[in-house]
Amino acid sequence: xPEVTQTPSxxxxxxxxxxxxxxxxxxxxxYFYWYRQILGQKVEFLVSFYNNEISEKSEIxxxxxxxxxxxGSNFTLKIRSTKLExxxxxxxxxxxxxxxxxxxxGSGTQLSVL
Amino acid sequence: xxxxxxxxxxxxxxxxxxxLPCNHSTIxxxxYVYWYRQIHSQGPQxxxxxxxxxxxxxxxxxxxxxxRKSSTLILPHATLRDTAVYYCIVRVQYGNKxxxxxxxxLRVKS
Numbered sequence: 193x194p195e196v197t198q199t200p201s202x203x204x205x206x207x208x209x210x211x212x213x214x215x216x217x218x219x220x221x222x223y224f225y226w227y228r229q230i231l232g233q234k235v236e237f238l239v240s241f242y243n244n245e246i247s248e249k250s251e252i253x254x255x256x257x258x259x260x261x262x263x264g265s266n267f268t269l270k271i272r273s274t275k276l277e278x279x280x281x282x283x284x285x286x287x288x289x290x291x292x293x294x295x296x297x298g299s300g301t302q303l304s305v306l
Numbered sequence: 307x308x309x310x311x312x313x314x315x316x317x318x319x320x321x322x323x324x325x326l327p328c329n330h331s332t333i334x335x336x337x338y339v340y341w342y343r344q345i346h347s348q349g350p351q352x353x354x355x356x357x358x359x360x361x362x363x364x365x366x367x368x369x370x371x372x373x374r375k376s377s378t379l380i381l382p383h384a385t386l387r388d389t390a391v392y393y394c395i396v397r398v399q400y401g402n403k404x405x406x407x408x409x410x411x412l413r414v415k416s
Contacts, residue, residue, distance in 0.1 A: 196349070223402070225403065227406075229347070234406050234407065234408060235344070235350060235393075235406040236406070237403045237404070237405060237406075240402050240403055247402060248402050248403060281347060283349045283350070285349070285350075294340070294352035294355065295350075295352065295404060296352070297349030297350045297351070298349050299348055299349050300347070300348070300349050
């Protein structure tokens with residue numbers, strides 16, 4: 193079965209630094225998502241992206257966050273100035289544009305902000 | 307999207323059927339019921355979804371009551387590898403995001 197690929201699997205950064213989390217969605221998918229999960233908490237929606245623009249975002253997704261699809265294969269999440277509370281597992285997901293298609297999730301990037 | 311209610315945890319003996327309930331009493335006519343699971347902080351994994359008819363695939367069966375106010379996910383022969391958090395999610399047709407609740411922690415025991 194095709195997979196969503198995320199890199200790196202672990203990222204450690206200092207508070208205030210910028211980080212970029214990378215995802216390669218499944219090749220024929222058109223909707224892309226970022227979710228995060230703080231340790232012991234729920235999986236939280238951050239943002240969805242379609243047709244080269246953000247289609248929906250949550251309150252968590254403030255000005256410190258941005259997403260980009262820099263080429264035909266990658267989908268990135270940038271955090272401009274990381275905070276301690278940004279420490280979490282970040283999941284990328286993708287799906288086709290058919291109405292009730294399932295989301296495929298990557299295995300996540302564990303971000304630790306020190 | 308309608309809210310769902312699931313028990314916080316359940317145990318199941320290995321080899322037996324695991325029946326995971328979900329209440330979605332405020333579901334509306336164009337909302338589908340989706341089930342995902344998350345094994346030990348891996349990415350959520352799709353299991354099955356349905357609108358009003360019962361559904362079956364290679365992983366599980368989904369039984370939706372006639373009034374659609376509740377559903378049950380059935381893993382017919384649970385194994386230790388089925389130990390995970392199971393999420394029942396209601397999502398509108400052509401909806402965008404999935405909203406995850408706390409889910410049910412299923413522990414399969416030998």
